[in-house]
Amino acid sequence: MTAKAKKQFQAPKGTFDILPEDQKYWEKVRKVIKHVAIGYGFERIDTPAIESSDLYALSAGETTDVVEKQMYTFKSRGGDPLTLRPEGTISVMRSFLEHGMQQLPQPVKLYYMAPMFRYEQPQAGRYRQHHQAGFEVLGDQDPIYDAQVIYVCLLAGEELGLKNLSVEINSIGCSKCRPAYRSQLLRYYRSRTAKLCKDCKRRMKKNPLRLLDCKEEKCQQMHVNAPNLIDHLCQECHDHFKLVLEYLDETSIPYVLNSHLVRGFDYYTKTVFEVFLEDEHVEGGSEKSHQRSKLALGGGGRYDNLAKALGGKDVPAVGGSLGMERIIGVMKKQDVKVPTLFKPEVFLIQLGALSKKKSLRLFEDLRKAGIVVAESFGKDSIKAQLRSADRLGVKISLILGQKEAIDGVVLLREMDSGVQESVELEKIIKVVKDRLKK
Numbered sequence: 001m002t003a004k005a006k007k008q009f010q011a012p013k014g015t016f017d018i019l020p021e022d023q024k025y026w027e028k029v030r031k032v033i034k035h036v037a038i039g040y041g042f043e044r045i046d047t048p049a050i051e052s053s054d055l056y057a058l059s060a061g062e063t064t065d066v067v068e069k070q071m072y073t074f075k076s077r078g079g080d081p082l083t084l085r086p087e088g089t090i091s092v093m094r095s096f097l098e099h100g101m102q103q104l105p106q107p108v109k110l111y112y113m114a115p116m117f118r119y120e121q122p123q124a125g126r127y128r129q130h131h132q133a134g135f136e137v138l139g140d141q142d143p144i145y146d147a148q149v150i151y152v153c154l155l156a157g158e159e160l161g162l163k164n165l166s167v168e169i170n171s172i173g174c175s176k177c178r179p180a181y182r183s184q185l186l187r188y189y190r191s192r193t194a195k196l197c198k199d200c201k202r203r204m205k206k207n208p209l210r211l212l213d214c215k216e217e218k219c220q221q222m223h224v225n226a227p228n229l230i231d232h233l234c235q236e237c238h239d240h241f242k243l244v245l246e247y248l249d250e251t252s253i254p255y256v257l258n259s260h261l262v263r264g265f266d267y268y269t270k271t272v273f274e275v276f277l278e279d280e281h282v283e284g285g286s287e288k289s290h291q292r293s294k295l296a297l298g299g300g301g302r303y304d305n306l307a308k309a310l311g312g313k314d315v316p317a318v319g320g321s322l323g324m325e326r327i328i329g330v331m332k333k334q335d336v337k338v339p340t341l342f343k344p345e346v347f348l349i350q351l352g353a354l355s356k357k358k359s360l361r362l363f364e365d366l367r368k369a370g371i372v373v374a375e376s377f378g379k380d381s382i383k384a385q386l387r388s389a390d391r392l393g394v395k396i397s398l399i400l401g402q403k404e405a406i407d408g409v410v411l412l413r414e415m416d417s418g419v420q421e422s423v424e425l426e427k428i429i430k431v432v433k434d435r436l437k438k
């Protein structure tokens with residue numbers, strides 16, 4: 001074996017394995033998302049993890065960080081430019097148009113749970129492969145759906161047992177009102193260009209709205225006094241936003257207006273929102289100070305122009321998504337209890353060649369009857385098998401020895417008392433079920 005072949009492989013940077021001990025959290029998140037989605041009339045959609053690269057160039061805007069720097073783009077062997085999906089909305093709209101879903105009764109409500117790929121600098125809560133659960137309402141411009149999507153995103157978090165969630169919301173207007181605001185924004189920043197970071201200088205030329213989204217501290221200080229988009233909305237956007245807020249007022253959602261909220265993709269129009277976890281840290285030793293920090297768990301907004309950008313007709317739409325890894329991180333931090341996935345009630349012990357053969361069948365009979373059974377068929381000693389049974393905390397062990405196999409019986413051992421009795425094989429399912437009920 002060469003030195004190279006002995007290399008210890010690891011998951012690629014920024015990716016990770018979801019190991020069995022963590023699956024219970026994933027299972028719980030999937031279950032709750034599905035439950036909330038179906039309850040609100042969303043149907044499941046799955047799209048491929050790869051899309052044509054042009055799709056993103058056309059729809060996400062060339063000046064977004066994701067499109068500029070974070071896409072995994074490659075050429076297929078046939079020479080087609082492909083991209084590993086960095087987000088879900090564009091694929092859903094592509095699918096909606098491709099399959100003529102405009103012909104269905106509108107709106108079409110779809111949800112997904114899928115891995116996303118972004119070439120980012122990995123850090124806590126930021127990975128190169130992460131999963132998002134998203135809800136999209138396509139084919140309706142009514143602001144009640146903006147409110148519903150926001151509500152559903154928050155509801156999913158709450159049903160998962162998360163505390164301290166909040167929503168920030170803004171309207172970024174439409175192609176009618178944005179140009180005038182854009183000019184105002186440019187006027188404001190032009191006199192301050194020298195103080196902006198390199199990315200923002202570029203944003204000034206290509207997409208000034210994104211200046212507000214810069215995370216650099218020196219730029220953020222400048223945003224404080226920048227003109228507000230909300231003050232420059234056209235009548236239609238203003239009325240739309242007002243109604244979204246009125247609908248939200250009817251729910252118990254704790255939302256906050258943030259006039260500087262813009263999202264990472266250019267396809268958004270009108271409503272944009274983000275779901276945050278408000279966290280309180282206690283810092284310092286003797287002089288403890290409480291600091292609040294915000295973790296983005298999800299976000300979304302309205303994207304009435306996306307369909308047109310993809311060459312389709314007008315399809316007003318609104319959607320939102322949640323980062324599943326971050327949600328699970330918070331569940332663990334907030335000590336949300338989730339049921340263990342494999343909790344056996346019965347352990348099947350076999351002793352000798354004949355009983356080993358028979359135990360496969362007995363195991364299946366028990367499983368079919370809905371009894372969760374465990375085994376360690378590879379072990380032959382009763383001591384070792386009883387030890388495994390003990391470790392799993394089962395209530396009952398069934399012991400199938402050579403003599404029992406010949407006589408057509410099985411020994412039922414109550415693990416707590418150690419009391420054993422012989423039960424006919426034909427009756428064992430019923431007896432076990434009765435005992436488990438007690």
Ligand code: AMP
Nearest residue numbers: 125126127130296297298299322323326
């Ligand atoms: P975005 O559309 O970029 O706001 O992403 C929606 C949500 O997905 C975010 O609020 C995060 O919770 C999550 N998310 C986005 N990017 C990543 C990443 N690189 N790693 C883990 N989670 C992410």
